[in-house]
Amino acid sequence: MAAQQQVRAGFVELYGAEPEGVWSAPGRVNLIGEHTDYNDGFVMPFALPHTAVAAVSRRGDGVLRLHSSDVDGGVVELRLDELAPESDRNWTAYPAGVVWALREAGHPVTGADVHLTSTVPAGAGLSSSAALEVVIALALNDLYDLGLQRWQLARLCQRAENVYVGAPTGIMDQTASACCEAGHALFLDTRDLSQKQIPFDLAAEGMRLLVVDTQVKHAHSDGEYGKRRAGCEKGAALLGVDALRDIPYADLDAALARLGDEEEVRRLVRHVVTEDERVERVVTLLEAGDSRAIGQVLTEGHASLRDDFRISCPELDLVVDTALASGALGARMTGGGFGGSAIVLAEAADVDTITKAVEEAFATAGFTAPRVFEAVPSAGARRVS
Numbered sequence: 001m002a003a004q005q006q007v008r009a010g011f012v013e014l015y016g017a018e019p020e021g022v023w024s025a026p027g028r029v030n031l032i033g034e035h036t037d038y039n040d041g042f043v044m045p046f047a048l049p050h051t052a053v054a055a056v057s058r059r060g061d062g063v064l065r066l067h068s069s070d071v072d073g074g075v076v077e078l079r080l081d082e083l084a085p086e087s088d089r090n091w092t093a094y095p096a097g098v099v100w101a102l103r104e105a106g107h108p109v110t111g112a113d114v115h116l117t118s119t120v121p122a123g124a125g126l127s128s129s130a131a132l133e134v135v136i137a138l139a140l141n142d143l144y145d146l147g148l149q150r151w152q153l154a155r156l157c158q159r160a161e162n163v164y165v166g167a168p169t170g171i172m173d174q175t176a177s178a179c180c181e182a183g184h185a186l187f188l189d190t191r192d193l194s195q196k197q198i199p200f201d202l203a204a205e206g207m208r209l210l211v212v213d214t215q216v217k218h219a220h221s222d223g224e225y226g227k228r229r230a231g232c233e234k235g236a237a238l239l240g241v242d243a244l245r246d247i248p249y250a251d252l253d254a255a256l257a258r259l260g261d262e263e264e265v266r267r268l269v270r271h272v273v274t275e276d277e278r279v280e281r282v283v284t285l286l287e288a289g290d291s292r293a294i295g296q297v298l299t300e301g302h303a304s305l306r307d308d309f310r311i312s313c314p315e316l317d318l319v320v321d322t323a324l325a326s327g328a329l330g331a332r333m334t335g336g337g338f339g340g341s342a343i344v345l346a347e348a349a350d351v352d353t354i355t356k357a358v359e360e361a362f363a364t365a366g367f368t369a370p371r372v373f374e375a376v377p378s379a380g381a382r383r384v385s
C-alpha cells in the first residue's frame with residue numbers, strides 16, 4: 001500500500017473518520033553551503049525522496065491530537081491555549097510548535113487531528129524535523145485557507161523549531177522541504193530568502209549522489225553548534241558587519257588580517273566566506289552544464305569543515321577519504337557535523353565499488369555499519385490526496 005493510503009487508513013482507525021486530506025514533505029540534503037545559513041549566506045539543498053506524510057482534519061474545539069506511527073505511546077492530546085515554548089521535550093513539540101507559531105502570527109487555527117509517518121531517518125542530518133514541521137504547516141495552510149506562501153510557511157516552521165522546540169537552527173531545512181522541486185537543487189539566499197531552482201538531474205548525466213549515514217550522533221553536537229554560531233557572530237562584530245555574508249570573498253585576506261590573534265574566529269570566518277564562494281561556484285558550474293566539476297568543490301568544502309570549522313569526525317572523514325580513493329568525483333560531510341551523513345558524487349558505474357569500499361573501511365575501523373542510499377533530487381512539500 002502506498003504511504004498515503006496507509007496513513008489515511010491509520011487515521012481512520014485512530015480517529016474514526018476519513019481525514020480531510022493527506023500531505024507530504026521531504027527531508028533534504030544540502031549539496032553545498034554548510035553553516036552559512038545563520039551567517040545570512042548561501043545554501044543549496046535538494047529534497048530527498050524520503051518524506052513525512054500526514055493525514056489531517058480540522059477541529060473547532062481548541063484541541064490538537066497528534067499521532068506518529070513511528071513513535072510508541074499512542075495519541076497525544078494537547079489544548080491549543082496551553083501550548084507554550086519549550087514546554088514539551090517530546091516529538092510532539094515539532095507539530096505543536098507549528099500550530100503555536102501559526103496562532104501567534106494571528107492565524108485562526110482552532111484545532112486538528114493528525115496522524116503521520118515518516119521515511120526520513122531521524123537525527124541523521126537529513127532534516128526529519130523540518131519535514132515534520134512543514135507537512136503540518138502546509139496541511140493547516142490548505143485546510144484553514146490561510147493563503148501563506150511557501151517561504152512564509154518555512155519562516156513559521158523555523159520559528160516553531162527555534163522558539164517552541166528550543167533548537168537554534170537556520171532557515172535552510174524548512175525552506176528546502178517547502179520549496180524544492182524535483183530534478184533541481186535550490187539556490188537560496190538566506191538573507192532575503194530569494195531563491196532559484198538550479199537544474200540538478202544527475203541521472204540524466206550518468207552520475208549518482210550517494211548519502212552515507214554514519215549512524216553517529218555525538219552527544220555534544222548542540223553545544224558545539226552554539227559555539228560555532230557564537231564564534232561567527234563574534235567575527236562579524238569584530239569586522240563591523242551585520243553578518244559574515246557581508247565579507248566579500250575578494251576581501252577575505254584583509255578581513256583575516258584584521259582579526260589578528262583571534263585564531264579560532266579566523267578559522268570560522270574563513271570557512272563561512274569561502275563556503276559562500278563555493279556555493280556560487282557550484283551554481284555557475286551547474287548552470288554551465290559542467291556538473292562533474294562540482295565534485296572538486298564539494299571536496300574542498302569538506303576540507304574547510306574539517307580543518308577550519310572543525311565539525312567533522314573520524315567516521316565522516318573515513319567516508320570522504322575512502323570514496324575519493326575509490327574514484328568518487330567529490331565528497332563531503334553534510335549537515336550540522338559530529339556525525340550524521342556525508343554525500344558522495346560519483347559516476348553511476350562507480351557506485352557499487354565506492355559503496356563496498358566504504359562499508360569495508362567502516363568494518364575494518366570497527367565502526368557501526370553505515371547506511372548508504374542514493375539521493376534523487378525530489379519534489380518539495382505537496383498535498384497528495
Ligand code: ADP
Nearest residue numbers: 068070091117118122123124125126127128129
Ligand atoms: P534531524 O532533523 O536531523 O533528523 P532533529 O534532531 O532536528 O534531527 O529532529 C529529530 C526529531 O524529530 C526526533 O527526535 C523526533 O522528535 C522528531 N521526529 C522525526 N521524525 C519523526 C517521526 N516520524 N515521528 C515522530 N517524531 C519524529
Ligand code: MG
Nearest residue numbers: 127128129130
Ligand atoms: Mg532537524
